[in-house]
Amino acid sequence: MHFSTLLIEPPGIDSQLLQLMLGPEKFRVRTSECGLKAWNTILTDDVPDLVVMDADLPQQGELQITALQLLEMMNNQAQWSNIPKIILASNSNPSILKISSVASVNAIILKPYDPRRFIQEVYTSLKQHIESHIAEVNRQHIQLGTAFQELIQLSDQSRFNDLKSFFTQLSHMIEKHFDFEEHFMARHNYPDFIDHHDNHKKLLTMVESMKVEMAKSDKAITAERIVKLRTDLFEDVNDDKQYIKFLSSLRSSLVG
Ligand SMILES: [Fe+2]
Ligand SMILES: [Fe+2]
Numbered sequence: 001m002h003f004s005t006l007l008i009e010p011p012g013i014d015s016q017l018l019q020l021m022l023g024p025e026k027f028r029v030r031t032s033e034c035g036l037k038a039w040n041t042i043l044t045d046d047v048p049d050l051v052v053m054d055a056d057l058p059q060q061g062e063l064q065i066t067a068l069q070l071l072e073m074m075n076n077q078a079q080w081s082n083i084p085k086i087i088l089a090s091n092s093n094p095s096i097l098k099i100s101s102v103a104s105v106n107a108i109i110l111k112p113y114d115p116r117r118f119i120q121e122v123y124t125s126l127k128q129h130i131e132s133h134i135a136e137v138n139r140q141h142i143q144l145g146t147a148f149q150e151l152i153q154l155s156d157q158s159r160f161n162d163l164k165s166f167f168t169q170l171s172h173m174i175e176k177h178f179d180f181e182e183h184f185m186a187r188h189n190y191p192d193f194i195d196h197h198d199n200h201k202k203l204l205t206m207v208e209s210m211k212v213e214m215a216k217s218d219k220a221i222t223a224e225r226i227v228k229l230r231t232d233l234f235e236d237v238n239d240d241k242q243y244i245k246f247l248s249s250l251r252s253s254l255v256g
Contacts, residue, residue, distance in 0.1 A: 001250060003049040008038040034057055035066060050086070055088065144170075151167065155226060185243065
Protein backbone atom coordinates (compact mmCIF):
# COMPACT_ATOMS: atom_id res chain seq x y z
CA MET A 1 0.00 0.00 0.00
CA HIS A 2 1.39 3.35 -1.06
CA PHE A 3 0.44 6.88 -0.16
CA SER A 4 0.53 8.99 -3.27
CA THR A 5 2.31 12.27 -2.65
CA LEU A 6 2.61 15.37 -4.77
CA LEU A 7 5.93 17.06 -4.10
CA ILE A 8 6.05 20.67 -5.32
CA GLU A 9 9.72 21.47 -5.10
CA PRO A 10 12.35 22.71 -7.59
CA PRO A 11 14.78 20.01 -8.75
CA GLY A 12 17.98 19.76 -6.73
CA ILE A 13 19.34 18.40 -3.54
CA ASP A 14 16.26 19.31 -1.43
CA SER A 15 13.92 17.50 -3.79
CA GLN A 16 16.16 14.41 -3.82
CA LEU A 17 16.41 14.43 -0.05
CA LEU A 18 12.64 14.72 0.39
CA GLN A 19 12.02 11.85 -2.02
CA LEU A 20 14.57 9.77 -0.16
CA MET A 21 12.93 10.54 3.19
CA LEU A 22 9.49 9.64 1.90
CA GLY A 23 10.88 6.29 0.78
CA PRO A 24 9.54 4.04 -1.98
CA GLU A 25 8.12 1.36 0.35
CA LYS A 26 5.34 3.61 1.66
CA PHE A 27 5.11 6.58 -0.69
CA ARG A 28 4.71 7.04 -4.41
CA VAL A 29 5.98 10.53 -5.17
CA ARG A 30 5.07 12.71 -8.16
CA THR A 31 6.99 15.93 -8.52
CA SER A 32 6.12 19.35 -9.87
CA GLU A 33 9.14 21.58 -10.12
CA CYS A 34 7.46 24.98 -10.18
CA GLY A 35 4.15 26.71 -9.53
CA LEU A 36 3.04 26.54 -13.15
CA LYS A 37 3.61 22.78 -13.44
CA ALA A 38 1.86 22.24 -10.12
CA TRP A 39 -1.08 24.32 -11.39
CA ASN A 40 -1.42 21.96 -14.39
CA THR A 41 -1.10 18.93 -12.15
CA ILE A 42 -3.93 20.16 -9.92
CA LEU A 43 -6.12 20.68 -12.97
CA THR A 44 -5.43 17.40 -14.70
CA ASP A 45 -4.03 14.72 -12.38
CA ASP A 46 -5.52 12.40 -9.79
CA VAL A 47 -5.81 13.78 -6.28
CA PRO A 48 -2.92 12.53 -4.08
CA ASP A 49 -3.09 11.52 -0.41
CA LEU A 50 -0.68 14.26 0.60
CA VAL A 51 0.86 17.46 -0.77
CA VAL A 52 4.35 18.56 0.28
CA MET A 53 5.13 22.02 -1.04
CA ASP A 54 8.07 24.39 -0.88
CA ALA A 55 6.75 27.88 -0.19
CA ASP A 56 9.75 29.44 -1.94
CA LEU A 57 8.93 28.40 -5.51
CA PRO A 58 11.15 29.63 -8.35
CA GLN A 59 9.82 32.00 -11.01
CA GLN A 60 9.09 30.30 -14.35
CA GLY A 61 9.54 32.79 -17.21
CA GLU A 62 7.20 35.76 -16.92
CA LEU A 63 4.59 33.80 -15.08
CA GLN A 64 4.97 33.19 -11.39
CA ILE A 65 2.44 31.17 -9.49
CA THR A 66 3.09 31.36 -5.78
CA ALA A 67 2.61 28.71 -3.11
CA LEU A 68 -0.23 30.78 -1.66
CA GLN A 69 -2.02 30.89 -5.03
CA LEU A 70 -1.63 27.12 -5.37
CA LEU A 71 -3.13 26.62 -1.91
CA GLU A 72 -6.05 28.86 -2.79
CA MET A 73 -6.56 26.95 -6.01
CA MET A 74 -6.54 23.61 -4.16
CA ASN A 75 -8.98 24.99 -1.60
CA ASN A 76 -11.40 25.86 -4.38
CA GLN A 77 -11.58 22.26 -5.56
CA ALA A 78 -13.58 19.97 -3.30
CA GLN A 79 -11.38 16.92 -3.86
CA TRP A 80 -8.13 18.79 -3.23
CA SER A 81 -9.32 20.99 -0.42
CA ASN A 82 -9.28 18.51 2.42
CA ILE A 83 -6.16 16.50 1.68
CA PRO A 84 -3.29 17.15 4.11
CA LYS A 85 -0.66 19.70 3.09
CA ILE A 86 2.78 20.19 4.55
CA ILE A 87 4.65 23.37 3.67
CA LEU A 88 8.41 23.88 3.80
CA ALA A 89 9.37 27.53 4.09
CA SER A 90 12.26 29.83 4.78
CA ASN A 91 11.86 32.26 7.63
CA SER A 92 12.08 35.19 5.21
CA ASN A 93 9.11 34.13 3.04
CA PRO A 94 6.76 37.16 3.01
CA SER A 95 3.61 35.01 2.66
CA ILE A 96 4.30 32.74 5.58
CA LEU A 97 1.60 34.24 7.82
CA LYS A 98 -1.05 34.03 5.11
CA ILE A 99 -0.01 30.46 4.29
CA SER A 100 -0.27 29.44 7.93
CA SER A 101 -3.85 30.71 8.05
CA VAL A 102 -4.99 28.42 5.20
CA ALA A 103 -7.24 25.86 6.88
CA SER A 104 -6.01 22.75 5.06
CA VAL A 105 -2.32 23.40 5.85
CA ASN A 106 -1.39 20.81 8.45
CA ALA A 107 2.11 22.01 9.19
CA ILE A 108 4.66 24.61 8.20
CA ILE A 109 8.21 23.40 8.65
CA LEU A 110 10.92 26.05 8.65
CA LYS A 111 14.14 25.45 6.75
CA PRO A 112 16.63 24.07 7.56
CA TYR A 113 14.49 21.28 8.93
CA ASP A 114 15.12 18.13 10.85
CA PRO A 115 14.31 15.09 8.63
CA ARG A 116 12.78 13.24 11.60
CA ARG A 117 10.46 16.17 12.33
CA PHE A 118 9.45 16.23 8.65
CA ILE A 119 8.60 12.52 8.47
CA GLN A 120 6.79 12.73 11.81
CA GLU A 121 4.60 15.54 10.45
CA VAL A 122 3.87 13.49 7.33
CA TYR A 123 2.74 10.50 9.41
CA THR A 124 0.74 12.63 11.84
CA SER A 125 -1.06 14.47 9.00
CA LEU A 126 -1.95 11.24 7.19
CA LYS A 127 -3.15 9.58 10.39
CA GLN A 128 -5.36 12.56 11.23
CA HIS A 129 -6.73 12.53 7.70
CA ILE A 130 -7.68 8.83 7.94
CA GLU A 131 -9.15 9.29 11.43
CA SER A 132 -11.32 12.22 10.37
CA HIS A 133 -12.57 10.21 7.37
CA ILE A 134 -13.54 7.29 9.66
CA ALA A 135 -15.28 9.70 12.07
CA GLU A 136 -17.20 11.29 9.20
CA VAL A 137 -18.29 7.88 7.81
CA ASN A 138 -19.60 6.95 11.28
CA ARG A 139 -21.35 10.31 11.66
CA GLN A 140 -23.09 9.87 8.30
CA HIS A 141 -24.24 6.34 9.27
CA ILE A 142 -25.85 7.71 12.44
CA GLN A 143 -27.46 10.51 10.42
CA LEU A 144 -28.90 7.95 7.97
CA GLY A 145 -30.27 5.86 10.84
CA THR A 146 -32.04 8.90 12.30
CA ALA A 147 -33.45 9.85 8.89
CA PHE A 148 -34.94 6.37 8.45
CA GLN A 149 -36.59 6.60 11.87
CA GLU A 150 -38.21 9.90 10.86
CA LEU A 151 -39.31 8.44 7.54
CA ILE A 152 -41.00 5.48 9.25
CA GLN A 153 -42.73 7.87 11.66
CA LEU A 154 -44.10 9.93 8.74
CA SER A 155 -45.34 6.75 7.12
CA ASP A 156 -47.01 5.60 10.38
CA GLN A 157 -48.72 8.99 10.65
CA SER A 158 -49.85 8.76 6.98
CA ARG A 159 -48.19 12.11 6.24
CA PHE A 160 -47.59 11.14 2.62
CA ASN A 161 -46.62 14.53 1.20
CA ASP A 162 -44.02 15.09 3.90
CA LEU A 163 -42.86 11.53 3.38
CA LYS A 164 -42.30 12.11 -0.34
CA SER A 165 -40.23 15.22 0.13
CA PHE A 166 -38.27 13.69 3.02
CA PHE A 167 -37.56 10.60 0.92
CA THR A 168 -36.02 12.85 -1.77
CA GLN A 169 -33.79 14.42 0.88
CA LEU A 170 -32.81 10.98 2.14
CA SER A 171 -31.94 9.82 -1.38
CA HIS A 172 -29.50 12.77 -1.77
CA MET A 173 -28.03 11.91 1.61
CA ILE A 174 -27.46 8.29 0.56
CA GLU A 175 -25.92 9.34 -2.76
CA LYS A 176 -23.53 11.76 -1.06
CA HIS A 177 -22.60 9.15 1.53
CA PHE A 178 -21.72 6.54 -1.11
CA ASP A 179 -19.72 9.11 -3.07
CA PHE A 180 -17.83 10.08 0.05
CA GLU A 181 -16.89 6.47 0.80
CA GLU A 182 -16.07 5.54 -2.77
CA HIS A 183 -13.68 8.42 -3.44
CA PHE A 184 -11.60 7.43 -0.45
CA MET A 185 -11.84 3.70 -1.26
CA ALA A 186 -10.64 4.28 -4.82
CA ARG A 187 -7.82 6.54 -3.75
CA HIS A 188 -6.54 4.02 -1.23
CA ASN A 189 -6.99 0.95 -3.44
CA TYR A 190 -9.45 -0.72 -1.11
CA PRO A 191 -9.34 -4.38 -2.22
CA ASP A 192 -13.16 -4.88 -2.10
CA PHE A 193 -13.90 -1.63 -3.87
CA ILE A 194 -15.61 -3.16 -6.95
CA ASP A 195 -17.99 -5.35 -4.91
CA HIS A 196 -18.75 -2.53 -2.53
CA HIS A 197 -19.40 -0.14 -5.39
CA ASP A 198 -21.76 -2.70 -7.01
CA ASN A 199 -23.69 -2.96 -3.79
CA HIS A 200 -24.01 0.82 -3.55
CA LYS A 201 -25.26 0.85 -7.13
CA LYS A 202 -27.96 -1.75 -6.35
CA LEU A 203 -29.13 0.30 -3.39
CA LEU A 204 -29.25 3.48 -5.47
CA THR A 205 -31.34 1.67 -8.10
CA MET A 206 -33.75 0.60 -5.36
CA VAL A 207 -33.96 4.19 -4.05
CA GLU A 208 -34.52 5.53 -7.57
CA SER A 209 -37.35 3.12 -8.36
CA MET A 210 -39.06 3.99 -5.06
CA LYS A 211 -38.77 7.67 -5.96
CA VAL A 212 -40.31 7.06 -9.40
CA GLU A 213 -43.16 5.06 -7.85
CA MET A 214 -43.86 7.83 -5.37
CA ALA A 215 -43.89 10.47 -8.09
CA LYS A 216 -46.37 8.48 -10.20
CA SER A 217 -48.84 7.48 -7.57
CA ASP A 218 -50.93 9.52 -5.15
CA LYS A 219 -50.07 7.12 -2.43
CA ALA A 220 -46.68 6.94 -0.85
CA ILE A 221 -44.72 3.71 -0.60
CA THR A 222 -45.45 1.41 2.30
CA ALA A 223 -43.60 1.31 5.59
CA GLU A 224 -42.51 -2.28 4.75
CA ARG A 225 -40.65 -1.04 1.66
CA ILE A 226 -38.91 1.63 3.72
CA VAL A 227 -37.94 -0.94 6.34
CA LYS A 228 -36.63 -3.26 3.58
CA LEU A 229 -34.50 -0.41 2.17
CA ARG A 230 -33.21 0.35 5.65
CA THR A 231 -32.31 -3.31 6.22
CA ASP A 232 -30.42 -3.49 2.91
CA LEU A 233 -28.66 -0.20 3.55
CA PHE A 234 -27.61 -1.33 7.01
CA GLU A 235 -26.19 -4.51 5.54
CA ASP A 236 -23.95 -2.19 3.57
CA VAL A 237 -23.08 -0.34 6.78
CA ASN A 238 -22.13 -3.73 8.19
CA ASP A 239 -19.85 -4.32 5.17
CA ASP A 240 -18.36 -0.91 5.83
CA LYS A 241 -16.87 -2.41 9.01
CA GLN A 242 -14.40 -4.25 6.75
CA TYR A 243 -13.56 -0.98 5.07
CA ILE A 244 -13.02 0.75 8.44
CA LYS A 245 -10.78 -2.17 9.47
CA PHE A 246 -8.77 -1.67 6.28
CA LEU A 247 -8.41 2.05 7.07
CA SER A 248 -7.37 1.29 10.63
CA SER A 249 -4.60 -0.99 9.42
CA LEU A 250 -3.56 1.68 6.92
CA ARG A 251 -3.36 4.10 9.81
CA SER A 252 -1.32 1.63 11.89
CA SER A 253 1.18 1.22 9.03
CA LEU A 254 2.23 4.83 9.59
CA VAL A 255 4.94 4.24 12.15
CA GLY A 256 8.64 4.88 12.01
FE1 LIG B 1 -21.59 3.53 4.55
FE1 LIG C 1 -20.72 1.51 1.97
